[in-house]
Amino acid sequence: GQQLNQSPQSMFIQEGEDVSMNCTSSSIFNTWLWYKQDPGEGPVLLIALYKAGELTSNGRLTAQFGITRKDSFLNISASIPSDVGIYFCAGHSSNDYKLSFGAGTTVTVRA
């Protein structure tokens, strides 16, 4: 699979803040998935997107499938301490059925 460009690489949050992260690819994707990984655990699926322009929410999380089909965004509203972890984007391109992953965005609580 191809490597996705995920940014930012890391971020510090204060409780109550809204945070955003995004993922871009060089080719068109048919599916975008967002996962969260806690330390020493496997990733857990947060949101799955299947159509360009699609906007989907899961509690305080909202993700969008970009219109160009080459990007996706994840927003966390009113962050809480348990939001810390590593967030990964993943997707299927139109010419490779295997899932490609971003390098992850590490979210840490600001002291």
Add this chain to the structure above:
Amino acid sequence: DGGITQSPKYLFRKEGQNVTLSCEQNLNHDAMYWYRQDPGQGLRLIYYSQIVNDFQKGDIAEGYSVSREKKESFPLTVTSAQKNPTAFYLCASSISGTRTEKLFFGSGTQLSVL
């Protein structure tokens, strides 16, 4: 409770030794996958299997081997040919191997070299 079970949670390998990581799923999924995770990097695909008795190399298969004799099980062997085996290994499964499939992950095995 349906899910994916990986064992052991921690594993240590001596020089020249082969070690096997276990992965079992009771989700009745056809497809299973092994990924390697290094700090600060995305997940890299080692091997995948879409059906029993069949498997394919992923992007970093060298130094690894797998078998898929049962639908529920997809063990990964890290051979002595893998010179840099220290990593977090994740097993995953999906209903089938189609393009729109969501992957479900186990809780991982941390492999370290003694």
